[in-house]
Amino acid sequence: MSQSGDMIENVLDSIKHPTDVAKLDADQMKQLAAELRERIISTVSQNGGHLAPSLGVVELTLAMLSVFDPEKDKFIWDVGHQAYAWKLLTGRRDEFSTLRQFNGVSGFPKMSESPYDHFGVGHSSTSISAAAGMAMARDLSGDDHDVIAVIGDGSMTAGLAFEGLNQAGHQGRRLLVILNDNEMSISKNVGALSLFLSRNLSSRWVRRMKRDVETWLKSVPGIGEEMLNYAKRSEHSLKSFFTPGMLFEAFRFNYVGPVDGHDVRNLAKVMEMARKLDEPVLLHVLTKKGKGYEPAEHNPTYFHGVGKFELETGEACKFVDSDSLPSYTEVFGNTLCTLAEKDERIIAITAAMPEGTGVGTFSRRFPDRFVDVGICEQHAVTFAAGLAAQGYRPVVAIYSTFLQRSYDQIVHDVCLQNLPVTFCLDRGGLVGEDGPTHHGSFDLSYLRHIPNLTIIAPKDEAELQDAMKTAINSNGPVAIRYPRGIGSGACLKSEPDSLEIGVGEVLKQGSSVAVVAVGSRVHPALAVANEIENETGKAVTVFNARFVKPLDVDKLVELASTHEKLLLLEENTIAGGFSSAVLEALADRTCLGGVTVKRLGLPDSFVPHGTQKQLRKLVGIDKQSIRNALLELLA
Known part of the structure; x- marks a missing residue:
């Protein structure tokens, strides 16, 4: 490693060990961030992958490696869409060109792939619960290391994330949760004031002073306890007024932020402060999804998970077979619109994936009959049950692998009551490069033993149309399961037919x-x-x-x-x-x-x-x- 101030021709290639990142100066950090983005963009353009999320957390990744010790501290990435820079800096640089390829580097953190992947992920909102478990294990074992969970604002919509917050706050163990917020817009003035308040209300000397003041107030005869409660309410009100931290403070987390997620130096300072607090801390970081690649910045939704694309323009690469045939997802979406034109009872529900599941067109044509519940599959199913109980025909469009998260709701809230909810399971079977966390391998097994549930697995896109009409007209719950990608080229119908239930x-x-x-x-x-x-x-x-x-x-x-x-x-x-x-x-x-x-x-x-x-x-x-x-x- 060169001396501080000397520019390295290629900083990324000079990183022989993750701890080398902490030795870089500000200019080298900036150069490394640019090189990481260049490597991620070029690789994903060839292999496909989750581009925009990974581009948005480059500086955050560098700051974490600058402050924490990857040899002993535990890092948990929620979902794992944003972990490409982490992979490049933790020993997988030379193999990164095989990203998402058969026998190559996984698109998600994977414990069996690297000792620096401390928890395998792929589904959302698991990081805080896992981190809370690791923090408890650390304390029981008498170890002394930090546990860091990185979770996106989208993943914070799921109930599991709040269950984790609740438990971690209750236990009060040393834990850092980094909220990667790439959607919320906060002005610079408010953000700076918020950071100032959070930093000073959280610093060690202020916490010591607070304890001294509390002790003194308690000693005042007669009115001391009342004065202490008033002081606490005043502090919380002031802090909550200027920051989004009231919610997290209610979970007994020390809220810090929001902080610019692309300022490595400032991020590192705040993390150094946070790690000194012997309690749960939530660090609120603002990032720009797709940062450093203009097409991804302008259209982060498309570049969240993308196939091969032209590096210069960002345009998707064209394939002969995909130009002529629609995908199952497209057929589902178009057929749903056709059926909804004639049946006002149809309500489309998705869990944060309107375009991925094919209901994007429906949402634009029938906005009053479309609901995106966020990453809340359990809620989506019971919400649909409520609609069905009142005479509507809800269609719940969720990937097969994600519907696993709502098994009890399917059993208890829908099938037990024999309600006419239609489950449309996209990506049934093998999905490809996203791997085992996303394969729809188990749906027929975990659904077929549930009473009252009809399960249809159409052979092609035309039969999918018929299955949808059959399900909508059914008086009980129906699950339709279909694969990812294009169909067989079957002739599509302008008007689907109803299938005879249970007849092949x-x-x-x-x-x-x-x-x-x-x-x-x-x-x-x-x-x-x-x-x-x-x-x-x-x-x-x-x-x-x-x-x-x-x-x-x-x-x-x-x-x-x-x-x-x-x-x-x-x-x-x-x-x-x-x-x-x-x-x-x-x-x-x-x-x-x-x-x-x-x-x-x-x-x-x-x-x-x-x-x-x-x-x-x-x-x-x-x-x-x-x-x-x-x-x-x-x-």
């Missing part, structure tokens, strides 16, 4: 071997069956189950009775999933005695990140795997 369809008739498939695996199975028949002359039956619950049991019994072998296909964990349901149904009818059954689905393990094509091959549910399984059964 035979797409191809064969003899000795039958494929029973659901959802995204139906068309690959049909294509393979046609190829094998053309090559060998052997016909394979292909049955689109369509409904995971209720199953078309009569048809399944018929297939088991008229075929020697069955191949069951799904893009869900086979543990308790669709194929398990089929086996249970056949066992109950004593139809498994003379039938050989093979199952293809997701393994009983967490699937890593990579492209959908790579991962389907890895777990053995791609076309070639289906082909191999069918040829084996035919042999």
